Amino acid sequence: xxxxxxxxxxxxxxxxxxxxxxxxxxxxxxxxxxxxxxxxxxxxxxxxxxxxxxxxxxxxxxxxxxxxxxxxxxxxxxxxxxxxxxxxxxxxxxxxxxxxxxxxxxxxxxxxxxxxxxxxxxxxxxxxxxxxxxxxxxxxxxxxxxxxxxxxxxxxxxxxxxxxxxxxxxxxxxxxxxxxxxxxxxxxxxxxxxxxxxxxxxxxxxxxxxxxxxxxxxxxxxxxxxxxxxxxxxxxxxxxxxxxxxxxxxxxxxxxxxxxxxxxxxxxxxxxxxxxxxxxxxxxxxxxxxxxxxxxxxxxxxxxxxxxxxxxxxxxxxxxxxxxxxxxxxxxxxxxxxxxxxxxxxxxxxxxxxxxxxxxxxxxxxxxxxxxxxxxxxxxxxxxxxxxxxxxxxxxxxxxxxxxxxxxxxxxxxxxxxxxxxxxxxxxxxxxxxxxxxxxxxxxxxxxxxx
Amino acid sequence: xxxxxxxxxxxxxxxxxxxxxxxxxxxxxxxxxxxxxxxxxxxxxxxxxxxxxxxxxxxxxxxxxxxxxxxxxxxxxxxxxxxxxxxxxxxxxxxxxxxxxxxxxxxxxxxxxxxxxxxxxxxxxxxxxxxxxxxxxxxxxxxxxxxxxxxxxxxxxxxxxxxxxxxxxxxxxxxxxxxxxxxxxxxxxxxxxxxxxxxxxxxxxxxxxxxxxxxxxxxxxxxxxxxxxxxxxxxxxxxxxxxxxxxxxxxxxxxxxxxxxxx
Ligand SMILES: Cc1cc2nc3c(=O)[nH]c(=O)nc-3n(C[C@H](O)[C@H](O)[C@H](O)COP(=O)(O)OP(=O)(O)OC[C@H]3O[C@@H](n4cnc5c(N)ncnc54)[C@H](O)[C@@H]3O)c2cc1C
Ligand SMILES: NC(=O)c1ccc[n+]([C@@H]2O[C@H](COP(=O)([O-])OP(=O)(O)OC[C@H]3O[C@@H](n4cnc5c(N)ncnc54)[C@H](OP(=O)(O)O)[C@@H]3O)[C@@H](O)[C@H]2O)c1
Numbered sequence: 001x002x003x004x005x006x007x008x009x010x011x012x013x014x015x016x017x018x019x020x021x022x023x024x025x026x027x028x029x030x031x032x033x034x035x036x037x038x039x040x041x042x043x044x045x046x047x048x049x050x051x052x053x054x055x056x057x058x059x060x061x062x063x064x065x066x067x068x069x070x071x072x073x074x075x076x077x078x079x080x081x082x083x084x085x086x087x088x089x090x091x092x093x094x095x096x097x098x099x100x101x102x103x104x105x106x107x108x109x110x111x112x113x114x115x116x117x118x119x120x121x122x123x124x125x126x127x128x129x130x131x132x133x134x135x136x137x138x139x140x141x142x143x144x145x146x147x148x149x150x151x152x153x154x155x156x157x158x159x160x161x162x163x164x165x166x167x168x169x170x171x172x173x174x175x176x177x178x179x180x181x182x183x184x185x186x187x188x189x190x191x192x193x194x195x196x197x198x199x200x201x202x203x204x205x206x207x208x209x210x211x212x213x214x215x216x217x218x219x220x221x222x223x224x225x226x227x228x229x230x231x232x233x234x235x236x237x238x239x240x241x242x243x244x245x246x247x248x249x250x251x252x253x254x255x256x257x258x259x260x261x262x263x264x265x266x267x268x269x270x271x272x273x274x275x276x277x278x279x280x281x282x283x284x285x286x287x288x289x290x291x292x293x294x295x296x297x298x299x300x301x302x303x304x305x306x307x308x309x310x311x312x313x314x315x316x317x318x319x320x321x322x323x324x325x326x327x328x329x330x331x332x333x334x335x336x337x338x339x340x341x342x343x344x345x346x347x348x349x350x351x352x353x354x355x356x357x358x359x360x361x362x363x364x365x366x367x368x369x370x371x372x373x374x375x376x377x378x379x380x381x382x383x384x385x386x387x388x389x390x391x392x393x394x395x396x397x398x399x400x401x402x403x404x405x406x407x408x409x410x411x412x413x414x415x416x417x418x419x420x421x422x423x424x425x426x427x428x429x430x431x432x433x434x435x436x437x438x439x440x441x442x443x444x445x446x447x448x449x450x451x
Numbered sequence: 452x453x454x455x456x457x458x459x460x461x462x463x464x465x466x467x468x469x470x471x472x473x474x475x476x477x478x479x480x481x482x483x484x485x486x487x488x489x490x491x492x493x494x495x496x497x498x499x500x501x502x503x504x505x506x507x508x509x510x511x512x513x514x515x516x517x518x519x520x521x522x523x524x525x526x527x528x529x530x531x532x533x534x535x536x537x538x539x540x541x542x543x544x545x546x547x548x549x550x551x552x553x554x555x556x557x558x559x560x561x562x563x564x565x566x567x568x569x570x571x572x573x574x575x576x577x578x579x580x581x582x583x584x585x586x587x588x589x590x591x592x593x594x595x596x597x598x599x600x601x602x603x604x605x606x607x608x609x610x611x612x613x614x615x616x617x618x619x620x621x622x623x624x625x626x627x628x629x630x631x632x633x634x635x636x637x638x639x640x641x642x643x644x645x646x647x648x649x650x651x652x653x654x655x656x657x658x659x660x661x662x663x664x665x666x667x668x669x670x671x672x673x674x675x676x677x678x679x680x681x682x683x684x685x686x687x688x689x690x691x692x693x694x695x696x697x698x699x700x701x702x703x704x705x706x707x708x709x710x711x712x713x714x
Contacts, residue, residue, distance in 0.1 A: 004658060025478055025654055026503060067478075070506055071513035081513075095514050 008062060011312055012051040012410055013319030014381050017443055019062035026068070027084060027175050031143050033063050034173060034439075043442040044169045046113030047088060050120065051322040052410030053443035054168050060441065063173060065115050071095070072176065079181040080138065085115030085174040092181075093298075098254050101181040102298070104136040108354075110303050115174040120407035121166035121367045123374075125215040125237070125302070128357040132369060134165040135362045139178040142171065145439040149175065163430040166364035168406050170431060170440045170450060186253035188240040189215065189301045194291050199230025199337055202355065203373070206234065210357050214238045215301075220353040221282045222377060223275075225344050230336065232355065233289045240295050256297055271316035271380050275347060315380050323390070324376035324405035325397055326358065332373040335400035339393060343377065346389050353377040365427040368403045368420075376408065387411065406444070414449030424450075459684040462642050463597035464548055467517075469493045471539045471547045473524075473584055474554025476503045478653040479603065482674035483551065488515045495539045495547065497522040498554070518543070532580040536587040546595070549681075550588040552581045552602035555622075557655050561614045570617050577621035582628050589632050592641050600636070601644035601681055602629055606689065609647070609698045612714050633686060642684035648673050649694040666693070 006021045020040075024030035034042070045055035045064045056062065068086035075081075079101060081092070089103060090110035096102070105124035112122070118140060123132040130136075139153045142164060152161040164171045192213070196202040202218055210216045215237035224231045242253040249255065305311055312320070327335040336355075343350060354376045358369040379386065390411045397404060403420040404412055418424055428450070431438075438451060445451075470487055472480050475496035484494055488511045496504045496519065504521040511519045520542045524531035540546040556576040558569055565573070581602055592598040607615055608622030626645055633643035650656060650667040661667060668691045676690035689695040704712075 004662075023657075025481075026506070028503075029654075070510035072506075072509050074513045 006062075008045075008048070008056050009319070010048060010050050010052045010055060010410065012321050012381070013312055013315070013317075014321075015053055015056075015410065015443070017053060017056040017058035019057050019060060021062050021064055023064045023067055030063065030065070030068060030173060030175060031147060031149065033061075034143050034145065034147050041441040042439055043445075044085075044115060044119070044173045044440075046086065046116030046119075047111050049107075049109055049112045049116065050407045052408060053447070054120075054406060054409070054445075055116075056443045057441065058443045065113060065173070068115075068175070079183065080178060081181055082139075082176060082178040083114055084176050085118075086113050088113055089117065096181055097184075097187055097256070097298070100183055100185075100254050102184040102187075104180055104182045105130050105133055106302055108303060109306055110299075111306065114177045114179075115169075118165060118174055118177055119167060119169045120405075121362070121364045122407070123356075123358070123369055125217045125356055127369060127374075128210050128216060128359040128371075129214060131359055131362045132166075132364075132367060133179075134364050134367065137165065137177060137179045139176075140164050140174055141176040141178075143173040143175055145172065145435040145437065159430045160434060162363050163365050163427055163434075165362070166367040166406075167427070167431075168366065168444065169442065170445055171434055172440060184254075185239055185241045186245055186249075187256050187298045188245055188249070188253070188295050189237040189298060190240045190244055190293060191235050191237045191296045191301060192291075192293050193289050194234045194236070195286070195289065196230075196232045196234055198228055199333070199340065202230050202232045202234060203333055203336075206355075206357050206373075209234075209236050212236075212238075216357050218355040219285070220340070220355050220375070221286050222340065222343055222350040222353045223279045223282045224286075229344065230340055231286065233286065235301075237296070237301055244295055246295065256299060271314070271318070271320075278350070315378075318383070319381045320378050321381060321386065321390075321410050322376055322378050322408040323393060324374060324408040325393070326368050326370070326372060326374045326403045326405065327397075328370055328372040328401050330372075331400040331402070335396060335402055336373065336375060338396045338400075339375065342389075342392055342396060343379075346385075346392075348379045348382075348386075348389060350377040350379060365423045365430070366406065366421060368405050374405070376405075409444065412448065414447070417448045459686065460640060460642065461682060461684045462549065462599035463640060464599075465545075467491050467493055468548035468598070469495060469518075469539075469543045469545065470549040470551065471495045471497060471522075471536070471588070473497045473535065473550070473552045473581075475507060476500060477553045477555070477603075477655075478670045479648070479651060479673055479677070480551070480553035481507060482670045483553070483677055484511060485514065486674060486678040488517050488519070491515070491517060493518040493520075493543065495520045495522055495542060497524055497535060497539065499524055499526045532583040533587070535584050536591055540591065546591070547588070548592075548595075548598040550585065550592075550598075550600050551677075551681075552584055554580070555603060555605070555655070557615065557618050559614065559659060560617060565617055573617045574621045574624075577618060578624040578628075581625050585628065585632060589636060589641075593636065593639055596639065597641065599642045599644065599681060599684070600629075600632060601646060601677070603646045603648065603677075604629065606647045606649050606694050606698050610701055610709070614714065642681075642686070644677075644680055644685055645687045646677055646680070647687065647689050647694065647698075649689070649691065649697070666697075 042061040043057040065086035068084040072082040107122040121134045213236035218232040218234040220232040476498045501523040508519040604626045605622040607619040608626045629645040650661040680688040
């Protein structure tokens, strides 16, 4: 590797790539780094929380946006915030939660940038009510392949707006984002826990309660087989009023005194997650969460994993993939049953299996959620067998009209991709319009045949 | 394991002091300003590019309800440094209580001799302008009877090396100048901080081999160190701390050995 070249991977720590990295510190420098004179394809990168290779560009250029982290303006009457694309959700929460504002919807980690949130059109636990992040975005300021800067929105360059939302960095470098924060009565969530017996019961619990709660998520025990397949702890959450809080916080409902995060200190020589350890963990988790209500702070409810930095290291040096599947409502029961059955049969232990409900799509051309359910699970990477397993899982998805989430994908092939994303041709038309020479390209986009 | 000097006294400051940050567009300064603002300190951002200063000011204002002013020091104006402190004093009610000088320029001189122009430029940017601003600020603070001075020098000023002795010489001059000011202002209870970073991951060293060194620190870590040193009223800060022992060894090498090393 020569100067400026770095070994890069996504959060799943594989595949590993080599990229020539630049880290602009101002928007002006970021724009210069696009200049065609520099040559070679390029992909923007945020905090690298996408699991696969979407923010990697093997033997190409990678523009890391982390340092484009300035706020530009905030309007306390409307909640409209404009900030540079490298600003992390963490910085936004730190600044605005103490003033009573929170993200309208949030992924399961605070450590993502605004650019990454827009490029993957991320979703939270309230998709069934609020849709994905893009629904709250008013303006995207984008640097195009020719170095020009455009501001796109639903009215200005709508084609570019809906291709950039969920467009995985392939339309241009997002410089700044204007989006809406929402007022919250406190930094806490009222959570109702419900233990379910099997998949049918889990989905019935969602169907019964989703409408009444802002947030809905279930943790599924992937070790449970047979008639227990799909048993879970469902966690429905709604905003907690100041009067619901533990006494010490009632007078200061937005003040979460800094909680200390722990760091997973090193990469063990092999994965710590053997089928046995996972089975024990899952058994404990399932039985320790009874049914009932608790008031939980925002960090514990939305970001349980952010408490341990680099938790991805526990999968050992070979890394892991996260398989996140979407099934439309009509077929989600049958699809989820087959998918879970396949996972259980394969013995590929999953530490996390998270089920969420989804609502209407937001018009982004490559966005992947519609009314239905999405299931995300981790699979330790095992060369050889994992390709096979993923192909079988993809097959199940295709049979049920399902789709894979690009922010998690590390394995999919071009044919599967085309079959799952019917609006791909529209996306390609817009991409060719604004990036005729395919300057913006990632390891993922080449794997998926986006040329 | 930061080094704690024996005799330091925190600076005397009002509850919302005004700090003049020169070279505010530097990445280290950007991080430092956020720490000042989080405490409610008011800031005058000085630098040569108005638009870049405004971006920083906007960020600070959105984050904290504080007063931020910008001061453009035109590079075309040779007297810009002379007027800097006076203009900052005029720009904010009550005048300034502290100064941090952050601007600096590095030219790699590994494989060539610099031109006369480059040599003058390096000494002018790294030493002369810094000295002029610190000198005028010292007079102002002495009269006011409180506050603090701080400037970013460099470990490169501790011993001249073939790869950057023009830069190093200017920084050595700055280090000596700060030591003199400290000596002079100590009796007035005005601390003067000499900041000596090692490698810091900023645009200054982008593209040089130092960028990928294991010793290279983040601007955040360095800004944390500087912020704490200012609050403590420290004298000399090596940041991160490991540069202190490293430089102890480098300074102790006999010249006969040192002159043959490639560094
Ligand atoms: C623990 C964990 C939990 C998660 N939970 C969820 C969840 O609940 N819901 C969900 O939707 N996602 C979730 N994710 C995925 C994550 O939200 C997305 O992958 C997000 O895109 C990561 O943002 P990033 O800043 O790290 O971007 P990166 O991972 O660095 O990049 C992701 C994509 O965004 C593009 N991109 C980044 N910055 C820019 C820019 N400035 N301009 C143009 N393109 C850009 C990249 O090119 C790449 O295609 C989770 C991830 C983790 C690790
Ligand atoms: N990075 C390191 O490894 C390192 C190590 C030791 C010491 N330092 C010192 O740390 C300080 C901050 O630097 P940094 O690392 O944060 O680098 P940086 O982000 O590149 O900042 C450099 C700063 O110096 C200003 N500057 C550059 N050339 C100038 C000129 N000719 N006239 C006036 N101002 C000029 C820049 O202003 P513009 O934004 O307008 O260009 C900018 O504010 C400097 O004094 C540097 O010498 C750095």
